[in-house]
Structures are given as structure tokens and as C-alpha cells.
Amino acid sequence: QKEVEQNSGPLSVPEGAIASLNCTYSDRGSQSFFWYRQYSGKSPELIMSIYSNGDKEDGRFTAQLNKASQYVSLLIRDSQPSDSATYLCAVNSRSNDYKLSFGAGTTVTVRA
Amino acid sequence: EAQVTQNPRYLITVTGKKLTVTCSQNMNHEYMSWYRQDPGLGLRQIYYSMNVEVTDKGDVPEGYKVSRKEKRNFPLILESPSPNQTSLYFCASSPTGTGNSPLHFGNGTRLTVT
Numbered sequence: 001q002k003e004v005e006q007n008s009g010p011l012s013v014p015e016g017a018i019a020s021l022n023c024t025y026s027d028r029g030s031q032s033f034f035w036y037r038q039y040s041g042k043s044p045e046l047i048m049s050i051y052s053n054g055d056k057e058d059g060r061f062t063a064q065l066n067k068a069s070q071y072v073s074l075l076i077r078d079s080q081p082s083d084s085a086t087y088l089c090a091v092n093s094r095s096n097d098y099k100l101s102f103g104a105g106t107t108v109t110v111r112a
Numbered sequence: 113e114a115q116v117t118q119n120p121r122y123l124i125t126v127t128g129k130k131l132t133v134t135c136s137q138n139m140n141h142e143y144m145s146w147y148r149q150d151p152g153l154g155l156r157q158i159y160y161s162m163n164v165e166v167t168d169k170g171d172v173p174e175g176y177k178v179s180r181k182e183k184r185n186f187p188l189i190l191e192s193p194s195p196n197q198t199s200l201y202f203c204a205s206s207p208t209g210t211g212n213s214p215l216h217f218g219n220g221t222r223l224t225v226t
Contacts, residue, residue, distance in 0.1 A: 004154075032211045043202055043217035044155070051212075088154065092211050098143065098162055099170065100210035104154035 003027060004091050006103035014111050019076040021087050021106050026070070029094030033065055033072045036088040038105065044088055048074065079110045114139045118203050118218035125193055126226055133188045133221050135203030143206045144186040145170070145215070146178065148199040155202065161186055162209070193225040 006023045013019045021035075032051055036044035050056045050063040050072065062075040072091075076083055086105040093099040116137045125131055137144065145160035147170075157170030161180040175197055177189040186205075190197060201221045206213040 034214065036215075043220055044215075045217070046214035049212075049214065090155075097209040097211045098145075098160050098168065099157065100145075100215065101157070101171075102147075102155035104152055 002103075003101040004089055004103040006087075006089050006106050008104065009106040010109060011106055012109045012111060013079050015079060015081060017079050019079050019083065019108050019110070021074040021076075021089075021108070023072045023074075023089030023091075023103055024070055025072070025089075025091045025101075027091065027094050027101075028067075028070060030067075030091045031094065032092035033063070034090040034092075034100075035061075035063060035074045036090060036102075038086045038088060040085070047087075076108070079108075081110050081112050084108060084110050114216070116203055116205050116216050116218035118201075118221050120221060121219060122222050124224045124226065127194055128192050131190050131193060131223075133190075133201060133203075133223070135186045135188065135218060136184050137186075137205040137216070138184065139205065139207075139216065140183065141205035141216070142183070142208050143210070143213075144180065145204050145210075146176070146186070146188050147202045147204065148172065148197075149202060149220075150199050158188070158201075190223075193223075195225050197223065198225050199223060 035048040048063040089103040146158040147155040159178040203218040204215040
């Protein structure tokens, strides 16, 4: 079983719609969760971090964490063409603060 | 400008010819790490360093070496590259570990081994 799994996509949504990205992880004791965005040919950049169960909102982005279900999601509201990118879920190891595991990513395309 | 600088951006080499990819950060970060990115596999950690002279293996360390003689530099060394090391490589840094700090990534190095 992979440590971090994401829905493989690609995910295509119309402009203005909500894009929903999902991620599950295997290390039950993980405490830190991140979403990175990666445009084609570019390096990843952090867009959200979440540490507690529940929702965390930042502008059009909402991260949701459910540790009991080992599940973290990212919602992109009012999707814009500029949101077209690959979104990477990353989970910090419970036993090693220096190990960050990434999912394979979900590619999102926002149709104008 | 705060940044992580990798060189070169593109590298084509032949099997067995030793190479080094350099990484430097100007943010006085303690933690640095190397990842490789392959289609369908995402980012996989190769090696990381918690501070000067302190390094440890990540998930895919075979065929790679690193060193951390200075805080700002963390070079990745391929002693005898093979075609399965063809990949996109990213260096990253953060103030301390990965638990509460975001990673700052370099621009990447695309390596092709023929």
C-alpha cells in the first residue's frame, strides 16, 4: 500500500465550478498535511497546510482533514483557468519529522 | 531574494559518467532534501539533511550520494549514473524539518542518462 494515495485524475471542471481533490494516507499517527500546487514544468509550491481535524479555509481553497478516516481533501471553489495544475498531497511521518511523503498528484484542468 | 538554486537545469549524460547536481539555499535553513519526480510515482525522497554533517536516507537512496559540509549547500552525486535514474530532480529546504514548515523547492534539474 502506498503511503499517500490520491485520485489519479485528470479532473476537468468548468470555470466557476468546485474542484474536489481527495487524498488518503496509511500512517495513522501522521500529524501534518499539506497541499502543493505544481504548474507544468515548474516546481511545487505550498498552497495549504492543515494539522487539526475539520476544515481550514484560505480564499477559494478549503482543506478538510479527518484523521479517523485517514483522509484529507482540497476543495477549490469558483475554479479559474489559472487553477489548472497538478495538486500534490503531502503527509509528514509520525515517527520522523524529516520525512515528507507525497502522493502522485491529481491534474486539474479548468475549462473556460 | 530568498531562493533555492539548482544547477544545471538540464543534463544529458551517458551511463557510468559521474555527475553532481548542485543545490544552494540563501535562507539559512537547517533542513534540505532531494526528491525525484517520475510520472505516476510523484515525488520520492532520495536523501535529506537535518543540519551540517547530518544526512539520512529517504525512500529511494540507491545510486545516490549527498554531502552537507556547509549549511547552504547540499549537492547530489551520482557516482555511476544508469538509465533508470533519468528523472526530474528537485532540491528543497525548510527552516526545521517538515512537520510545521513548508518546503521551498528549487526549479528542478531534468536528467537524462543514455
